[in-house]
Amino acid sequence: TGLARMERVVRERMTTQDVEAITPQTLINIRPVVASIKEFFGTSQLSQFMDQNNPLSGLTHKRRLNALGPGGLSRERAGFEVRDVHPSHYGRMCPIETPEGPNIGLIGSLASYGRINPFGFIETPYRKVVEGQVTDEVDYLTADEEDRFVIAQANAPLNDEMRFVENRILVRRRGGEVDYVPGDDVDYMDVSPR
DSSP states (O other): OHHHHHHHHHHHHHHHSOGGGOOHHHHOOOHHHHHHHHHHHHHOTTOOOOOOSSHHHHHHHHTEEEOBSTTSBOTTTOOHHHHSOOGGGTTTBOSSOOOSGGGTTTEEEBOTTOEEOTTSOEEEEEEEEETTEEEEEEEEEOHHHHTTSOEEOTTSOBOTTSBBSSSEEEEEOGGGOEEEEEGGGOOEEESOOO
């Protein structure tokens, strides 16, 4: 890559030039880095022209997720398991919006409330439930964090005190398993039924 080439050139110049006269300008040649950036945006599979037909198409294009390209999968080798909907996609990836044909399941979209954290993982928001009472505190959880909690649906009926009306609440557990539990056993609640 451009940075590796630049590092090699800097090391070579450090051995040949006088230590007293060395400046950053004499050591560093920025051209390999600039060439790599231009190559990425000009010819990479991951670089595309943005769809600007209307604001909605532009927004949809920015929220697209792609499993293809360098370091990713190929259309030919991607099996059904990779393309199928997985419980960890819940609230993170839209299970419906994917192209037809050879790219089905390999290109998707970020869910309505999904966001990408600083580490590159997709998070989804949940309302915290404390001793059976739903709070306004919202926590964003990744798929592996979500597996540790019992999560109620957003459309579970609540009373005026933000407590569950029913004795047993329909919840989601580890791996997408569905169960009925008492309201006091619920840790989180979905933010929206969408």
